[in-house]
Amino acid sequence: MPCDGKLPACTACEKAGRESECSAANDQFARGKERSYVAALELRVEKLERRLNYAQSRKASVAFHTDGGTNFPGPPGAERKDSLAVIRAAIHRKAARKRENSDVNSLVSDFGFLSVNATTRDFEPSVNNMTFARLVLAAAGNDPLPEPTKASAKLPSRQAYHGIVQYYIAHVHSLFPFFPETSLFALLEELHIQQQPTQPNMPPPRSNLRSSDYWMLYMVLAIGSSAQSRSRQDSYFNSGVEYASRAMPYADRALAPGHVTQIQSLLLLTLYSMLDPAHFDSWHLIGFTCRAIVDLGFHQDPPQSQSMDAAALDARRRTFYCAYALDRAISMVHARAFSFTDDAINVAFPTMIGVVQTLPQQSTLQNMQALQPPRSPASGQPPISPSTVPAANPALLLFQLRRAQSHWYQTLYQSDPSDPLPDPAAYVWRMCADMREWHDALPATLPGPIREMFDLELQYSYVYCIAPSARAPLVTAYGRMLIFEHVIAYVDRMMALARGGLNPVWHTYHDSLRLFFMGSQFVAVLRDTATADAILAGGGSIPVPLAMPGEAPPPPMPVLRAGSPSTNVPNNNGSNAASNANNGNNELPPSLASAHTNNGTNVDRSVACLERVSWTLSAYGARWQDAEQLATGFKTISRPVLESLWARQATQNKQPPKSAAPPVPTLVSHQQQQRQPPLPQYQQQAYQPQLPQQLPQQLPQQLPQQLAQQLAQQFSQQLPQQQQNYYQVPQQQQYQQLPPQHQQQQQTPPPHMQYQPQQLRQPAGPVPVHYLNNMQHPPPPPGGTR
Numbered sequence: 001m002p003c004d005g006k007l008p009a010c011t012a013c014e015k016a017g018r019e020s021e022c023s024a025a026n027d028q029f030a031r032g033k034e035r036s037y038v039a040a041l042e043l044r045v046e047k048l049e050r051r052l053n054y055a056q057s058r059k060a061s062v063a064f065h066t067d068g069g070t071n072f073p074g075p076p077g078a079e080r081k082d083s084l085a086v087i088r089a090a091i092h093r094k095a096a097r098k099r100e101n102s103d104v105n106s107l108v109s110d111f112g113f114l115s116v117n118a119t120t121r122d123f124e125p126s127v128n129n130m131t132f133a134r135l136v137l138a139a140a141g142n143d144p145l146p147e148p149t150k151a152s153a154k155l156p157s158r159q160a161y162h163g164i165v166q167y168y169i170a171h172v173h174s175l176f177p178f179f180p181e182t183s184l185f186a187l188l189e190e191l192h193i194q195q196q197p198t199q200p201n202m203p204p205p206r207s208n209l210r211s212s213d214y215w216m217l218y219m220v221l222a223i224g225s226s227a228q229s230r231s232r233q234d235s236y237f238n239s240g241v242e243y244a245s246r247a248m249p250y251a252d253r254a255l256a257p258g259h260v261t262q263i264q265s266l267l268l269l270t271l272y273s274m275l276d277p278a279h280f281d282s283w284h285l286i287g288f289t290c291r292a293i294v295d296l297g298f299h300q301d302p303p304q305s306q307s308m309d310a311a312a313l314d315a316r317r318r319t320f321y322c323a324y325a326l327d328r329a330i331s332m333v334h335a336r337a338f339s340f341t342d343d344a345i346n347v348a349f350p351t352m353i354g355v356v357q358t359l360p361q362q363s364t365l366q367n368m369q370a371l372q373p374p375r376s377p378a379s380g381q382p383p384i385s386p387s388t389v390p391a392a393n394p395a396l397l398l399f400q401l402r403r404a405q406s407h408w409y410q411t412l413y414q415s416d417p418s419d420p421l422p423d424p425a426a427y428v429w430r431m432c433a434d435m436r437e438w439h440d441a442l443p444a445t446l447p448g449p450i451r452e453m454f455d456l457e458l459q460y461s462y463v464y465c466i467a468p469s470a471r472a473p474l475v476t477a478y479g480r481m482l483i484f485e486h487v488i489a490y491v492d493r494m495m496a497l498a499r500g501g502l503n504p505v506w507h508t509y510h511d512s513l514r515l516f517f518m519g520s521q522f523v524a525v526l527r528d529t530a531t532a533d534a535i536l537a538g539g540g541s542i543p544v545p546l547a548m549p550g551e552a553p554p555p556p557m558p559v560l561r562a563g564s565p566s567t568n569v570p571n572n573n574g575s576n577a578a579s580n581a582n583n584g585n586n587e588l589p590p591s592l593a594s595a596h597t598n599n600g601t602n603v604d605r606s607v608a609c610l611e612r613v614s615w616t617l618s619a620y621g622a623r624w625q626d627a628e629q630l631a632t633g634f635k636t637i638s639r640p641v642l643e644s645l646w647a648r649q650a651t652q653n654k655q656p657p658k659s660a661a662p663p664v665p666t667l668v669s670h671q672q673q674q675r676q677p678p679l680p681q682y683q684q685q686a687y688q689p690q691l692p693q694q695l696p697q698q699l700p701q702q703l704p705q706q707l708a709q710q711l712a713q714q715f716s717q718q719l720p721q722q723q724q725n726y727y728q729v730p731q732q733q734q735y736q737q738l739p740p741q742h743q744q745q746q747q748t749p750p751p752h753m754q755y756q757p758q759q760l761r762q763p764a765g766p767v768p769v770h771y772l773n774n775m776q777h778p779p780p781p782p783g784g785t786r
Contacts (some may be wrong), residue, residue, distance in 0.1 A: 055086075133255035136266075137248075140273070140284035148245040158192060161221060168224035171505055172271065174450075177352070177395050178322040179264050180315075184220060187213050211253035212261035218247035219268040226275040227507070231622050244272060244279070263292050263319055270326055274508040277626055282510075286330050289323050290339035298323075299345045317350040321399045328402040328409070332464065333510045333517075337414055342406055349400070352393055394450045397442065401457060404435055408465050417470035424472030426551045428479070431465050433552035452493070453505045459490040460514055462555065467521050477531045477542045478554060484535050484602075487522040488609045489558045491515070495612045498619040512620040512627040519613035519634050526606060526641050536602045536648065603648045610638045610645075 003010040003022075013022035130138075165188065169181050190209060226240030247254075254265040266289040273280035293299055298320045302308055308316075327339050408431040411421075421427050439458050442451065463486050466479045475483075494515050497507065526532050534541050547553040600608075617631035 131252050132257055133251040133253075136255055136285070136288050137251060140269075140281045140288070141279065142277070142281060143279050145241065145245045145248065145279055148242055161188065161192075164221050164224040167228060168220050171227060172223060174394055175398055175506055176267065176271065176322040176325070178267050178319045179216070184216065187217055191217060210261075211250040212259075212265060215247050215250045215254035215265050216268065218243045218250075219265075219272060222247065223268065223272050223275065226272065229275075229623060232625065237623075240272075240276065241279075244276070257292065257295065260296070260316075260319065263289060263296070263298070263323065266292060267319075267322055267326070270330075274330075274510055277509045277624060282330050283334050283336060286323070286327050287339055290327050293320060293323050294340065299340065299347065301347050314350045314352070317347055318352070318395070320345075320347050321350065321395075325398055325402040328406050329510070332405065332409055333513045335413075338406065338410070341410060342403070349396060352396060394446070397438075397446075397454065400438060401435070401454070401461075404431070404438060405461055405464075407431070412465070412469035412471050415471055419471065420473075421471050423548075424474065425476055425479070425545065426548060428465055428472060429545075429547065429554045430552040432462060432555040435461055435465075436555055449505045456490060456493055459486045459558070460518065462486050463490070463518055463521055476545060477534065478545050480525045480528060480531045481535055481542050482555060482557065483521055483525050484606075485557050487518045487525075488605055490518050491522075491609050491612045491616070495616045498616045509620075509624045509626065512617060512624060512630055515613060515616060515620075516630045516634055519610070519617075520637065522606075522609060522613070523638050523641055526645075536606065536645075538602060601652065603645055603652065607642065607645045607649065610642055614638070 003012060009019035009022035013019055165184065169184075173181055187209065191214075194209075222240045222243035225236050225243060229236035229240065231237065251265075255262055266285060269280065270282055270285040270289055273282040273285050298316060301317075302313070324345070331338050408427075411427070435458060439454065442454060446454075463483050466475060466483055468475055494511070525535070531542065545554050614631060614635050617627055617634055621628035621631055
């Protein structure tokens, strides 16, 4: 029987009982050289061992090459198919990882549709499933919005909503262009067509609008209408609330995570919350917005290997920087931390491709050119220079300013307070120099209202940066003088805006918070015992710090132009302002209404500044209810300072006017300035005239005019000589020439001054009775102020 090749033994051998002797021939082994089954297995095992050894050697070579070694020789020709299989498997594994990552991202993007309610319907049937949008509205909402009326179910007339949208484009979209304005007009036109009445036999037109489109339309109308409001009872405010109520039913899909429309919808709601703080909290909303930015990866530019359309990339960058600018502004005005640091972002500035600029051309301030500071070319290459961007693009200029503010705010306020700066004054001057170079390089074609807004931003940034902070708690005398001057200029502009018509650019409730901050810093400067007297005396004795080699010089004092809303007021001892502060009347006091020159003393300017802050906050209270609390709080903390200033005014009125001008400030380094002793009160009596101690007992009654002329002539001869002697003595020598009891008084302050350093000092020497009565009990420092 022929062999059938059955293993381990063929059928014939099994029948013959010779299974152990069977050997079958096959294609691999010729007849006469057959191998047994065991020998074939051994050959297979040997082959597999060779493959295993090769794989291990290849793995070792790859590891050695990674560490800097050389590769082993390539595989033999017989094993190349196996190496290709290994490479093919690695490619498949990489593709599988990409599919897995895509599935994870898709799962995260659907998070908004998941239920975050931990109570089941079996236990709480009245509770509905809470979407992400409802979670946002519940966390960021204050008072609930009223239910929309039936009259607001449809859009207003074409002319009415066209004016609202144009105001939004000119005043809001010019600063925050996170969506194209052409798409807004297209959506408005389509919605207006759908709401037109149709014929009885004709079906209504099919709607192609999504929930995010309805949200955008109604929120733009709400922002554009509320931004024009001047009171909580006017039609603009009521219309804005109505439009916001109409947008709420579309929140679930408009705020769904995983889409760009979520970021745009949150940005619109954040802008509206800045105009309506009674219903929404802007700080919580900007936090949700920034988390959505990070969730979609907008805080990082896409890699260069990923090709993206230039217009799409520019729109992505605009969306990010709009959220960035709002986050920085809202966090600073609330004195809170940013949503993310600058180290976590890597996004270039947008090029504003396809952005149509519609800017406001009218300003509510009179003599706008007189309010502009002198322009000078920027020195060197500023780190944030608008000269490299398209001319008159306010959004890019605002983005650059927010980057500069973010830099010093993180360093001064969000860093470790136990690690103070080695030279805080030099750092502050350098930051102020960067912002000043940015301001000096603003395009000349910038509209007046935009420049006015940037001027206010610069003055606010100066005061915020110079003020005491966690890492720079000490402020030089020159820095306090800068705060004094910039606050006065800022308050003048804000009061003019409050008295004007419509808002020039973008005016929100946060402006009242900024005004309260500026006024609080002004009160803190006047409470400082080391420099308050020198500032109120004219500031001529405060030296200008000398910049160290390679460091930026300190910023100059603001230039006050003639004809601007001035800082000088005719003296009225605070009677009118006091009555208005007590009864809360928003009527402009005569002392403020008559201010139009710049020739008053610093005491008069201080009184006017404090009165204007109170009046402006009260005026903002008619628009935002929270501003009324700010006005009440500021009147409380500024009242002791005002009483002291009114007493100084009364004292100055009883003294003859001084004709000599203050001396030119000397230059010293800021380190020497911090070590110099404060100006003593004893110097204030140095140049007062010495009138005759005894007058004639019997005066001729018929010659009163001759006696008055004689006394005036004697006074005019003594005053210039004493003033000249006073100004010729250096400041340090004046301190050393004081009597011993006065030197000891300056070195060791009274006990109540040691624990309350912000109180106003009592003047040395004889004090008038009416002044002493007001200062017997020093006013306590206000709570919560620096």
